[in-house]
Amino acid sequence: MPTILGQNQYGKAENRVVKITRDGDTHHIKDLNVSVALSGDMQEVHLSGSNANVLPTDTTKNTVYAFAKEYGIESAEQFGIHLARHFVTSQEPIKTARIRIEEYSWERIETSDGNSRFIGADEVKHSFVRKGQETRVTQITFDGEKWEVISGLKDLVVMNSTNSEFWGYVKDKYTTLQEAYDRILATQVSARWRFNWSGDEQKMPNWEKSYDQVRKHMLQAFAETYSLSLQQTLYQMGSRIINNRSEIDEVRFSLPNKHHFLVDLKPFGLENDNEVYFAADRPYGLIEATILRDGCEPHIPVDLTNL
Structure with missing residues (x-):
C-alpha cells in the first residue's frame, strides 16, 4: 500500500x-x-x-x-x-x-534589617527564591491525650548565584568533578518541623505567624551563609529556626542539589565568565539531616519529608 x-x-x-x-x-x-x-x-x-x-x-x-x-x-x-x-x-x-x-521567575530574598546582627536587606543582591513557591503541609497526631504537630513545606526552590564553593573533597580514580570556588548553589527545599506543643494545658502556638517566621528564618539563613557545602547551609537554616522559634524543637530537611554546570562555549569562540549554565535535573545529590534543640530526641520520621 x-x-x-x-x-x-x-x-x-x-x-x-x-x-x-x-x-x-x-x-x-x-x-x-x-x-x-x-x-x-x-x-x-x-x-x-x-x-x-x-x-x-x-x-x-x-x-x-x-x-x-x-x-x-x-x-x-x-x-x-x-x-x-x-x-x-x-x-x-x-x-x-x-x-x-x-x-x-525568581524574586530576591528579603534579609534581616540593618539593625540586626545580620546583614542589611540592601546588601544581599544575589539570593533568590523562585516565584510560585512552596506547598505548605502539616500532620497532626492525637492519641486521646497528647498531640503531635509536624508542619512544613515542600517545593521551595532557592538559589544563590555566588557566595558558594565546593572543594577539598575526597578524590579517587573515579573522581572527575572539578573543584569550584564560585558556583551556583540551588536546591528545592523540603522541610518538616515539630512543635513542642503537646497538650491543651500548654499555650497553643500562633500557627500562621509561626509558619511565616520559620520560612523567613530559613530563607535568610540560606541567603546569608557563605556556603562551602550544601550540608553547611542546611545546618545554618535549621539552627536559625531553632534559635529563633521557641515553639519548635526539631527540623528535618531534604535538600536535592539542583546542579548548575558551566557550559563550555570555547568551541564557538566565546568565553563563559560564570554567565551561562546548564541546569541539570538528574542525577542529583540529595542532602538530608535533622537539626534538634539541645536535649531533645528526634521524632520526625525520615520518610515524612514525602508528605
Whole structure:
C-alpha cells in the first residue's frame, strides 16, 4: 500500500538555560526551558536516511547556549525571536522554526534589617527564591491525650548565584568533578518541623505567624551563609529556626542539589565568565539531616519529608 510523508518536525526539546547578568554586586536571573522544533525540506531524511538537509539537534542546543551569551536574554519572547530567525535564515532547507519557552521567575530574598546582627536587606543582591513557591503541609497526631504537630513545606526552590564553593573533597580514580570556588548553589527545599506543643494545658502556638517566621528564618539563613557545602547551609537554616522559634524543637530537611554546570562555549569562540549554565535535573545529590534543640530526641520520621 503506497504511503506519503505528512507533517514532520525535529529539534531539541527542553534545553534548560540559566543566564546570570552581573551588574556589579547586583545579579539578575533569566531561567528558561527552551524547546526548538524545525521543519522544511526533510523528506529525504525520512525516505532514504540522507542527512544532507539536517542540522543536528545537538547544534540547536549549542545555539541556545551561545545565543544566551551573544544576545543575552532580555525577555523570553525576544530570545525566541533571535533563535527562530537564526534557524530559518541561516539554513536554506529549514522553512519553519518553532521555539517554545517556559520561564521560571525568581524574586530576591528579603534579609534581616540593618539593625540586626545580620546583614542589611540592601546588601544581599544575589539570593533568590523562585516565584510560585512552596506547598505548605502539616500532620497532626492525637492519641486521646497528647498531640503531635509536624508542619512544613515542600517545593521551595532557592538559589544563590555566588557566595558558594565546593572543594577539598575526597578524590579517587573515579573522581572527575572539578573543584569550584564560585558556583551556583540551588536546591528545592523540603522541610518538616515539630512543635513542642503537646497538650491543651500548654499555650497553643500562633500557627500562621509561626509558619511565616520559620520560612523567613530559613530563607535568610540560606541567603546569608557563605556556603562551602550544601550540608553547611542546611545546618545554618535549621539552627536559625531553632534559635529563633521557641515553639519548635526539631527540623528535618531534604535538600536535592539542583546542579548548575558551566557550559563550555570555547568551541564557538566565546568565553563563559560564570554567565551561562546548564541546569541539570538528574542525577542529583540529595542532602538530608535533622537539626534538634539541645536535649531533645528526634521524632520526625525520615520518610515524612514525602508528605
